[in-house]
Amino acid sequence: MQLLELRLKNFGKFSGQRICFHPGVNIISGENEMGKTTIHSFIRGMLFGIIAQRGRAAKNDEYTLREPWENPYYYAGTLKLESGGKVFRIERNFQKRDKSVSLVCETDGEEMSVEHGDLEVLLEGMNEQAFRNTIFITQKSSATDAGLAEELKNYMTNLREAGDAGIYVEAALKSLNEKKKRTQSIISQEEAGNEEQAEQISRRMEYVRQELDSAEREVQERRMKSRELEERWKLAVMQYKKAADAARQQHKESEDVIRDSIGRSRREEAERRAALRKKRRALQLTAAFLSLAAFLGCIFLPSVTGKAAVAAVWLLCMLAGVWYVIRSGGSSQNEEMGADTYREPGPETGRIREPSYGTGTNAAKEAAKLAEGLESLQGERQKMSWGIEHLKAEIAEKKILLGNLEESLEEAHSLKGNLESLKKELEALELADRTIRTVSREGYLTLAEQVEEKASGIIREITEGKYTSISLDENMDVKVNTPDRLLKLSQVSRGTADQMYFAVRMAAGEVFTKGACMPVILDEAFAMYDDRRLFNTLKWLKKSGRQVILFTCHRREEEMMKRI
Amino acid sequence: MKFIHIADVHLGVTPDAGFKWSEKRAKEIWDSFGRIVGLAREQEADLLLIAGDLFHRQPLVRELKEVDYLFSTLTNTQVVLIAGNHDYLKDGSNYWNFHWSENVHFLYQQECESVFFPELNTRVYGLSYHTREITQPLYDELMPVKDGSCSILLAHGGDARHIPIDRRKLALAGFDYIALGHIHKPQVLIRDKMQYCGAIEALDRDDTGVHGHVEGIIENGKVCARFVPDEGREYKELDIRVDSGSTDLSVMQQISEKIELLGRKHFYKIRLAGFRDPDIIFNIKRYYELGQVADVRDETEPDYDFTVLEEEYRDGIIGEYIRQLKGDTLMDHLDEITKKALYYGVQALLETKE
Numbered sequence: 001m002q003l004l005e006l007r008l009k010n011f012g013k014f015s016g017q018r019i020c021f022h023p024g025v026n027i028i029s030g031e032n033e034m035g036k037t038t039i040h041s042f043i044r045g046m047l048f049g050i051i052a053q054r055g056r057a058a059k060n061d062e063y064t065l066r067e068p069w070e071n072p073y074y075y076a077g078t079l080k081l082e083s084g085g086k087v088f089r090i091e092r093n094f095q096k097r098d099k100s101v102s103l104v105c106e107t108d109g110e111e112m113s114v115e116h117g118d119l120e121v122l123l124e125g126m127n128e129q130a131f132r133n134t135i136f137i138t139q140k141s142s143a144t145d146a147g148l149a150e151e152l153k154n155y156m157t158n159l160r161e162a163g164d165a166g167i168y169v170e171a172a173l174k175s176l177n178e179k180k181k182r183t184q185s186i187i188s189q190e191e192a193g194n195e196e197q198a199e200q201i202s203r204r205m206e207y208v209r210q211e212l213d214s215a216e217r218e219v220q221e222r223r224m225k226s227r228e229l230e231e232r233w234k235l236a237v238m239q240y241k242k243a244a245d246a247a248r249q250q251h252k253e254s255e256d257v258i259r260d261s262i263g264r265s266r267r268e269e270a271e272r273r274a275a276l277r278k279k280r281r282a283l284q285l286t287a288a289f290l291s292l293a294a295f296l297g298c299i300f301l302p303s304v305t306g307k308a309a310v311a312a313v314w315l316l317c318m319l320a321g322v323w324y325v326i327r328s329g330g331s332s333q334n335e336e337m338g339a340d341t342y343r344e345p346g347p348e349t350g351r352i353r354e355p356s357y358g359t360g361t362n363a364a365k366e367a368a369k370l371a372e373g374l375e376s377l378q379g380e381r382q383k384m385s386w387g388i389e390h391l392k393a394e395i396a397e398k399k400i401l402l403g404n405l406e407e408s409l410e411e412a413h414s415l416k417g418n419l420e421s422l423k424k425e426l427e428a429l430e431l432a433d434r435t436i437r438t439v440s441r442e443g444y445l446t447l448a449e450q451v452e453e454k455a456s457g458i459i460r461e462i463t464e465g466k467y468t469s470i471s472l473d474e475n476m477d478v479k480v481n482t483p484d485r486l487l488k489l490s491q492v493s494r495g496t497a498d499q500m501y502f503a504v505r506m507a508a509g510e511v512f513t514k515g516a517c518m519p520v521i522l523d524e525a526f527a528m529y530d531d532r533r534l535f536n537t538l539k540w541l542k543k544s545g546r547q548v549i550l551f552t553c554h555r556r557e558e559e560m561m562k563r564i
Numbered sequence: 565m566k567f568i569h570i571a572d573v574h575l576g577v578t579p580d581a582g583f584k585w586s587e588k589r590a591k592e593i594w595d596s597f598g599r600i601v602g603l604a605r606e607q608e609a610d611l612l613l614i615a616g617d618l619f620h621r622q623p624l625v626r627e628l629k630e631v632d633y634l635f636s637t638l639t640n641t642q643v644v645l646i647a648g649n650h651d652y653l654k655d656g657s658n659y660w661n662f663h664w665s666e667n668v669h670f671l672y673q674q675e676c677e678s679v680f681f682p683e684l685n686t687r688v689y690g691l692s693y694h695t696r697e698i699t700q701p702l703y704d705e706l707m708p709v710k711d712g713s714c715s716i717l718l719a720h721g722g723d724a725r726h727i728p729i730d731r732r733k734l735a736l737a738g739f740d741y742i743a744l745g746h747i748h749k750p751q752v753l754i755r756d757k758m759q760y761c762g763a764i765e766a767l768d769r770d771d772t773g774v775h776g777h778v779e780g781i782i783e784n785g786k787v788c789a790r791f792v793p794d795e796g797r798e799y800k801e802l803d804i805r806v807d808s809g810s811t812d813l814s815v816m817q818q819i820s821e822k823i824e825l826l827g828r829k830h831f832y833k834i835r836l837a838g839f840r841d842p843d844i845i846f847n848i849k850r851y852y853e854l855g856q857v858a859d860v861r862d863e864t865e866p867d868y869d870f871t872v873l874e875e876e877y878r879d880g881i882i883g884e885y886i887r888q889l890k891g892d893t894l895m896d897h898l899d900e901i902t903k904k905a906l907y908y909g910v911q912a913l914l915e916t917k918e
Contacts, residue, residue, distance in 0.1 A: 428904030
């Protein structure tokens with residue numbers, strides 16, 4: 001690409017100024033305040049536009065700085081350039097209210113579109129940032145800035161896209177990062193949900209544990225009470241036994257008397273029964289004999305009337321027998337009822353029936369009262385032991401429930417299907433991020449190496465071999481390799497530093513544009529160079545065959561050029 | 565002789581914890597169990613066989629009482645059950661001390677034991693889990709007593725950590741019927757001889773498909789057992805195919821229509837698959853509101869052809885990126901994460917292109 005012609009229609013101090021360039025080195029020299037920097041600035045403005053800042057920043061911005069001195073509403077210019085054998089014309093109106101730009105191919109009269117990147121193609125894909133960091137050097141600073149590293153990264157990808165511009169690694173990484181954040185937040189939500197579940201289970205467990213505790217405490221308390229109760233029970237039993245013994249003693253005397261009379265009456269009764277039994281047996285025998293005789297008579301008597309009479313007697317005997325048996329059976333039952341089935345009540349059985357010490361004496365009354373107390377105590381003991389059993393069962397049940405809840409809790413803590421796939425998603429995003437970084441860094445490094453190599457060659461020529469190697473770190477910060485050590489640019493003289501930056505800019509520019517020859521536009525860039533190095537630099541520029549537009553207030557560049 | 569074979573009832577489980585239908589499902593599982601017992605009563609089945617995991621965890625006494633009450637209503641049915649790996653007989657388990665009704669026979673031993681029913685001339689064999697896991701193949705060497713009686717084995721497990729089973733060996737052991745439990749999906753291993761009846765109800769979203777019980781008849785030594793599906797709810801898998809024309813809304817509509825068609829009472833596990841327009845994002849969260857949706861998985865892939873892309877961007881970062889991740893591996897052989905990383909990375913890089 002070559003710049004052909006500038007027309008500063010109304011720009012800064014210029015109005016209707018036309019400047020033509022030729023291939024090779026163009027030196028525009030002049031005194032201070034001639035407007036060299038304005039022209040330099042105009043070139044950039046024509047290529048990339050000038051954006052008016054807002055607010056306070058607007059006071060000193062480029063827009064205000066280059067506003068036409070007269071008739072500021074007319075703020076415009078044109079630039080003609082040649083690329084690929086065709087001539088193009090850019091027309092710009094910088095006026096912020098009426099901003100416009102057009103690009104026309106003069107060779108075939110075709111209208112082109114700046115918005116669609118046609119101009120960028122002409123500039124070999126270089127954007128303003130790259131432009132300012134390479135081939136456009138102002139008098140204020142020759143140093144490159146952080147933008148160079150960023151552009152180098154982006155340009156590296158463009159370079160490899162073989163002309164397919166516009167893939168921005170940084171933007172891609174940013175979008176991946178956003179996705180990552182989104183996924184992360186969904187994961188947190190899911191986890192919070194799971195935790196909520198776990199929390200619920202934990203709360204329930206806490207509740208059951210409290211119930212368990214209180215049940216266990218209750219059992220303890222009841223056990224104590226039960227021990228107390230046992231003591232009372234033992235005491236009461238002892239008291240009762242004593243009272244019962246005393247009562248029995250008293251009772252015995254009267255009982256002996258009773259027992260004597262009972263003995264007598266029992267003996268009489270036995271005699272009576274024996275007589276009765278004898279009588280009954282005789283009767284039975286008679287009845288048996290009679291019925292047998294009647295039966296035989298029935299069979300052997302010849303006359304019918306005789307038979308009938310005997311049968312009647314036999315029947316009568318049988319009926320009498322049956323009646324007797326029924327009657328005597330009943331009475332024998334009655335007799336057995338008389339047997340003594342009385343059992344002495346034991347305190348162990350807790351059942352106090354008819355006491356053995358009778359009921360009549362005072363001691364017996366006392367014992368009966370104590371026995372009543374025993375009975376109610378026994379009831380209490382029973383209730384107590386039931387209560388404790390019940391609580392124990394409850395405790396066992398709660399323990400099982402607690403165990404079950406613990407298992408649920410473990411399960412709630414373990415991963416859920418959704419979470420797993422989300423985590424995979426996150427892993428994939430991280431892998432993508434890592435891989436893009438690796439790939440782009442590798443590319444970036446090879447690119448940086450290219451820049452290093454080219455820049456080293458340039459500095460070698462400029463310094464006549466004093467410096468032979470420039471190295472760039474990850475941020476494109478420039479360092480100089482000397483045989484002894486690696487120097488930062490702050491450690492070398494201002495002039496040398498400027499030369500280093502110049503070398504890096506030229507090299508990077510070449511790399512960016514894939515070796516296409518772009519014009520170099522310099523505004524007082526060599527002020528700090530000594531004559532020798534300036535001569536070398538100009539020689540290198542001329543040899544490179546590129547178009548150079550050099551603004552200077554000195555005459556030495558022009559003179560040197562004549563000598564080259 | 566008629567029998568009903570069930571397993572893996574998992575009483576006491578709370579399925580799909582966190583979903584709004586969770587509590588309702590817990591109740592439905594009890595109801596289903598009650599229904600099966602009712603069925604045994606109506607059909608006057610001679611045997612109700614429960615092949616393990618009647619409970620999801622250790623049963624509480626009150627739960628055992630409920631179950632035993634149901635069993636006690638079976639006047640013509642003998643119930644035989646074993647403990648599985650979920651309700652295993654650990655120390656202090658309520659199973660140990662519970663007094664079952666007379667018609668209930670719990671096989672407590674960890675070695676195989678049997679219970680004989682003279683009136684049915686049938687012997688039912690089985691063992692219970694005493695630990696959560698058993699890795700020995702306890703069933704492989706079993707043989708029924710050869711006394712002319714009919715023999716049924718209740719067996720629980722069949723995977724590596726829960727009594728691995730050599731199916732062929734067991735099939736040849738001589739049992740007339742082997743009632744298996746542990747696997748929740750109904751599965752016939754040998755027709756009329758050996759089968760998993762499956763869980764009687766789906767327990768969570770992983771138990772997709774039909775559930776039910778097995779009804780069988782043994783007559784003159786001939787067994788006939790058939791699976792009877794349950795008509796309750798089911799977890800259904802819904803595969804939605806997307807293509808480059810699908811959008812978020814069109815997919816939602818497709819899901820709604822399918823749910824309507826298959827029945828709203830069921831639960832759904834939705835899986836999106838196919839190649840989507842790379843710019844389309846499916847808003848999965850909203851899909852859960854389209855019905856009783858228990859799970860949504862987006863397995864769609866952006867419609868990229870990496871071979872073509874790699875060729876197209878051969879010298880660029882995209883080409884290098886694809887080469888770095890994919891190498892020479894075929895797309896189908898890549899692991900899930902790498903595959904996804906490929907999509908995400910390429911999409912992010914292409915996105916930045918104006």
